[in-house]
Structures are given as structure tokens and as C-alpha cells.
Amino acid sequence: MQPKIRRALRADVHEISAMIQELADFEKESDSNKATPEKLLETVNFADDVALEHIPLAGAPSRKVAHCFVLTIGEKVAGMALFFYNYSTWLASPGVYLEDLYVRPEFRRRGLATLLFGAxxxxxxxxxxxxxxxxxxxxxxxxxxxxxxxxxxxxxxxxWVSVRVAGGDKLEHLKQLADEVRASSNNNNK
Structure with a gap:
């Protein structure tokens, strides 16, 4: 059969929950998983939860995903924290990923980074x-x-080790690899 990708439906929640537990077991964190089907229903956007016409760009997320806190002292900007929202399958909860935190050198050692982390x-x-x-x-x-x-x-x-595929050429290469797998799957199913 041809592999297909689709948005998850509410009916998939038990399978999704089971796979998250399997992953937690594999990573030797069995007890860390809090992703029950009920929690997933509360925290995951399923395709049958919203009308597709309300999803921007036919299912693509908004391009404005980053947020930033700026810390000022008087009129001067002393520091900032740039972040975006992420998601933990084990916690079945949204969270925050801090991309960059910066306090200007002349303002360091005053607790300002702690204030940004508090925010x-x-x-x-x-x-x-x-x-x-x-x-x-x-x-x-x-x-x-x-x-x-x-x-x-x-x-x-x-x-944990950070892994990334960055840049147009590398992303394009990854897409081509997926296309090759699809083509191979099509040939094997004939």
C-alpha cells in the first residue's frame, strides 16, 4: 500500500497515546509519560476539531511564531529573551523554547537574566x-x-543531542529522499 500522511483525528488518540508510551519505554523514561488519551484530547489540535478553512495557508502554521521579551532600564534596552511555543508529548502540554537570551555587557551581574527567566x-x-x-x-x-x-x-x-536539518539545500535533499521512498513504494506495490 502507498504510504499517506494526514492530520490526526480524534479517533486516533488511543494509538497516538500508545506510541508515545512506546517511545518513552524505548528511551527508558516509561514513568515520565503523562500523555493519556484524555490529556491528548485536551492538548492536541486534531483535524476534526476545527474547520479546515480556518487553518491559515491550507494547514500551514502562521509564519509569525516567535515572541520576544525586552528588558529596559530607563530608555535603554538592557536585554531580551526571544522564544517560541513548543509541545511535549510526554507531558501532553505546551511549553516555551527559549531561542535566545541576551543581556548587554554593561547590564550584566545585576540579576537581569533572572528577571527574563522569571518572565x-x-x-x-x-x-x-x-x-x-x-x-x-x-x-x-x-x-x-x-x-x-x-x-x-x-x-x-x-x-540528548541536538539534531537539525537547516538551509534550503539540505531541506530540499531531505524532501528528495522522501520522494525516492515514495517512488520505491509505488514500484513495489505494482
Whole structure:
């Protein structure tokens, strides 16, 4: 049969929940999974929940996905936190991913980064009813930042490795690989 991709329906919720648990089991985090079918119904946008004509660009998300907090002192902008919303299948909850946090050098060591993190924590609680998580990445060599993050309650995720496909050429290559799989599947089904 030809593989097909579609938006999930409410009727899929038990299979989705089972697959999330299987993934949690594989990753040795069985007890961390909170994604019950009921929680998924509350937190996942299923195709039969909304009329398709209300989804921008025929199913594409809005291109305006980033948000930013700016910290000012008087008239001067002292720092900022740029973030976007993400989703945890294990928690079955939205969260916040911090893309960039910056405090200008002349304003450092005054607790301003802590204030920005407080605003991010508040935003995370607001969108997740207190159940989500705030995540970010840090370069390994940035020991000062890593120590700061630990002081404010951050946990290093040593078992996780960031992976990305970036740029038009690499994304196009990935699409071509998928096209080859589809073509091969079509030939095998004849």
C-alpha cells in the first residue's frame, strides 16, 4: 500500500497515546509519560476539531511564531529573551523554547537574566496551566551560563543531542529522499 500522511483525528488518540508510551519505554523514561488519551484530547489540535478553512495557508502554521521579551532600564534596552511555543508529548502540554537570551555587557551581574527567566517561567505557566516546561540550548563551552542555569533550577540534558536539518539545500535533499521512498513504494506495490 502507498504510504499517506494526514492530520490526526480524534479517533486516533488511543494509538497516538500508545506510541508515545512506546517511545518513552524505548528511551527508558516509561514513568515520565503523562500523555493519556484524555490529556491528548485536551492538548492536541486534531483535524476534526476545527474547520479546515480556518487553518491559515491550507494547514500551514502562521509564519509569525516567535515572541520576544525586552528588558529596559530607563530608555535603554538592557536585554531580551526571544522564544517560541513548543509541545511535549510526554507531558501532553505546551511549553516555551527559549531561542535566545541576551543581556548587554554593561547590564550584566545585576540579576537581569533572572528577571527574563522569571518572565519566561510565567509565560510557560500561562500557556500550560502550570504543567509545561521551559527549554533552551547552551553551548558546551559556556560554563558560566551553564552554572547560572543550574543555579536557577535548569537541568542539563546530557543524554540528548541536538539534531537539525537547516538551509534550503539540505531541506530540499531531505524532501528528495522522501520522494525516492515514495517512488520505491509505488514500484513495489505494482
Amino acid at each position: 519566561l517561567a510565567e509565560e510557560t505557566q500561562r500557556i500550560s496551566e502550570g504543567k509545561g516546561r521551559l527549554e533552551w540550548s547552551c553551548l558546551r563551552w559556556n560554563e558560566g551560563a551553564l552554572k547560572f542555569y543550574e543555579r536557577i533550577g535548569g537541568t542539563r540534558m546530557e543524554e
